[in-house]
Amino acid sequence: MSNHALEQATASSGQRSTDAESTAAVRLERVTHEYGSSGDRAVTALRNVSVTVQTGEIVGLEGPSGSGKSTILHAVTGLLVPIDGTVELLGTDLTGLSDRKRTRLRRQHIGIVFQRFHLLPSLSARANVALPLVQAGVPTATRRERAETLLERVGLADRTGHLPGELSGGERQRVAIARALVTDPDVIVADEPTGELDTATGADVLDLLTDIGRNRAVLVASHDDATLSVADRVVGLRDGRVVTDGR
Amino acid sequence: MDGWSRMGGDDEFDVSSGGTRRARWRGLVGISVIRLWKRMVTTRSGRLVATIGAVALTIALLVVVTGIALGLADGGAVADDDADVRIAPEESATLSAVDGVEGPRLGATNDRAETIRAEDGVAHASPVLVEPVQLESTDGDPRTLLLVGVVPDDEPRTVGGLSTESLESGGPRDADDSSDGPPAGEIVLSATAADRLEADAEETLTVTGPHRSDERPAPSFTASAVETAGDDDLETPIALVHLRDLQTVAGADGGQLADHVLIWGDADAATAAAAEAYPDATVQATDGTDPSALFGDGLAFATSLLALIVGVTICASFVATTAGMTVNEDRRTLAVLESVGYPTHSRLTIIAVSTLLTTLCGALLGIILGVGGIHALNTVASATVAPGAVAAVHPVFVPYAIVVALVSGLVAVPYPLAVAARTSVLAEVGR
Numbered sequence: 001m002s003n004h005a006l007e008q009a010t011a012s013s014g015q016r017s018t019d020a021e022s023t024a025a026v027r028l029e030r031v032t033h034e035y036g037s038s039g040d041r042a043v044t045a046l047r048n049v050s051v052t053v054q055t056g057e058i059v060g061l062e063g064p065s066g067s068g069k070s071t072i073l074h075a076v077t078g079l080l081v082p083i084d085g086t087v088e089l090l091g092t093d094l095t096g097l098s099d100r101k102r103t104r105l106r107r108q109h110i111g112i113v114f115q116r117f118h119l120l121p122s123l124s125a126r127a128n129v130a131l132p133l134v135q136a137g138v139p140t141a142t143r144r145e146r147a148e149t150l151l152e153r154v155g156l157a158d159r160t161g162h163l164p165g166e167l168s169g170g171e172r173q174r175v176a177i178a179r180a181l182v183t184d185p186d187v188i189v190a191d192e193p194t195g196e197l198d199t200a201t202g203a204d205v206l207d208l209l210t211d212i213g214r215n216r217a218v219l220v221a222s223h224d225d226a227t228l229s230v231a232d233r234v235v236g237l238r239d240g241r242v243v244t245d246g247r
Numbered sequence: 248m249d250g251w252s253r254m255g256g257d258d259e260f261d262v263s264s265g266g267t268r269r270a271r272w273r274g275l276v277g278i279s280v281i282r283l284w285k286r287m288v289t290t291r292s293g294r295l296v297a298t299i300g301a302v303a304l305t306i307a308l309l310v311v312v313t314g315i316a317l318g319l320a321d322g323g324a325v326a327d328d329d330a331d332v333r334i335a336p337e338e339s340a341t342l343s344a345v346d347g348v349e350g351p352r353l354g355a356t357n358d359r360a361e362t363i364r365a366e367d368g369v370a371h372a373s374p375v376l377v378e379p380v381q382l383e384s385t386d387g388d389p390r391t392l393l394l395v396g397v398v399p400d401d402e403p404r405t406v407g408g409l410s411t412e413s414l415e416s417g418g419p420r421d422a423d424d425s426s427d428g429p430p431a432g433e434i435v436l437s438a439t440a441a442d443r444l445e446a447d448a449e450e451t452l453t454v455t456g457p458h459r460s461d462e463r464p465a466p467s468f469t470a471s472a473v474e475t476a477g478d479d480d481l482e483t484p485i486a487l488v489h490l491r492d493l494q495t496v497a498g499a500d501g502g503q504l505a506d507h508v509l510i511w512g513d514a515d516a517a518t519a520a521a522a523e524a525y526p527d528a529t530v531q532a533t534d535g536t537d538p539s540a541l542f543g544d545g546l547a548f549a550t551s552l553l554a555l556i557v558g559v560t561i562c563a564s565f566v567a568t569t570a571g572m573t574v575n576e577d578r579r580t581l582a583v584l585e586s587v588g589y590p591t592h593s594r595l596t597i598i599a600v601s602t603l604l605t606t607l608c609g610a611l612l613g614i615i616l617g618v619g620g621i622h623a624l625n626t627v628a629s630a631t632v633a634p635g636a637v638a639a640v641h642p643v644f645v646p647y648a649i650v651v652a653l654v655s656g657l658v659a660v661p662y663p664l665a666v667a668a669r670t671s672v673l674a675e676v677g678r
Contacts, residue, residue, distance in 0.1 A: 074673055077586070079585070079586060079672055079673060079676075080673060099590070099591070100590055103585070103588055103589070103590045104588065104590075106586075106587075106588050107587065107588020107589075108588070112586050112587070114586075114676055118579065118582075118583045118586070118676060119583075120282070120580055120583060122281065122282045122285035122286055122289070123278070123281060123282065123285070127278075127281065131278075131584070131587050132587045132588050133274075134271065134274030134275065134277075134278060135271060135274075135275075135587075135588050135589050135590075135593055136266045136271070136588075137266030137267045137268060137269075137270045137271035137274075138266050138270060139267070139270045140270065140273070140274070140277075143274070146260060163285070163289065179587065182260070183260065183588075184260035184261070
């Protein structure tokens, strides 16, 4: 069974969209978000943003620092709940769920790739990749097998026992991508995935992202034109608003 | 993308099926253990070493102080002997100092000690009678001493913290059933007893007070030696005499009474012989110290209780502080765990397990240090101020120290958990 069906996981939430035609992998509808306390010191990060990502589509988020790229990614992953609007993941509105349910949906349906990899330094590459499976209660042998399979697929079969400190930047990002894929998620979210890598290594990582995006929804935020060039569509952001949508 | 396999559509994995709570718990504990181990071995975390070291030193201090308290409680000077087995009357109270209340005594001890002495594997057996007796020297005032009556043999034995070496063995009233013949009249004084009586070696001491009888001449003793007694010598004026002499003075000769019987030799053989001679008495090997004695001695109990409170307080304070600082440095790890789908209770479980494991490691090291410290203390004390051990070790110290450390860890754990719970995932992963 693919992990792309959210109905079973959220059947009790009653939050599913009733519009069958609109079950995009990710749908942000009129999302507004502010950081800081309300009043003069509040900073508006997103204003009335609507973005849709279909399965099999790679969407790039482009814009200067502070334009709202990372806020969109955090809203999609459920790490952040916007003050207004809806964020649907496979038809389920994340803004109406409890922290616990959002955490479970994130574990089951979303893989995150960070700019700075964010691997746990004291765990081996294999243990880092298997990390999401521990919380899922997957038995040790299955976790190990799954992690080794993914490390082999990202070209790190001979680095499974290495600590992150013993790997190059490109290798660490490939471990991070393997970790993002380990639960076979429906959506991959990547925040500046090549920001810490040299051009050649960055190109390798982009190839990998393009490859895994074939049957998933991929949302990539970046300043970098080369990174955005792999996207099927680029959404331009300025001051928390969508200014272009290359549909 | 040289060498990279394609990530095709055959990569299906259903994460929501087949997971078990047991596997999750094992995994969470495993992550905690591996993180600690790698930190210790690979990154040599100074804070981790400091935490384990502080817990170890606190626990070591607790073990040493409790060992001293146990040494204090272990009978004092009267029970300071080197015998292998002791026979005591059932329900007997701990013998206390000069003004102690007299407890039940064993009867026919001279005969039965003789029988025990004849058993294979038994080197020597002696009834021990303890009696407070008033003595006076030629020039001094009458003073009450704790006289300990014993049957000496050719080997020097320690009874009541004093050596029997200066008591002549094999006299007509020793080691047999005879109550005839002249009294041996020898007495070995502890330094405190000699001070109180203002007596030196060769001094003649006469029995006075309630033990003096008008029907017979006053018994007297000649000091054959003045020795430093056990660790209790500053308080207890104690003296060794021949058993028969003391039984005569105390009026215990008819019933051959004694407070207990000490046996030297092979512990198993001695225990068997003792059980046969006194089936209803308490027979115990004296190489082990009974920790329950702590509860019967006010000073020892207070000392060990104080050590426990101080130990838990210091241990918990240090663990809380260092674990809180460690968690503060670990915020990014917690944020990453949240981003990959670890709910709050799982993240806090990892912190709690890590904290308790660190405390446990410290406790185990502390037990080793503490037992080593007790041996070192005894060695130094024996070489300087005391004739024997001043602190005792007991196997129950191991679970005791572990439980104390774990309690300290549990007291300390809310602080790192509070620090962990305040972690903002967006602030950490956004950096």
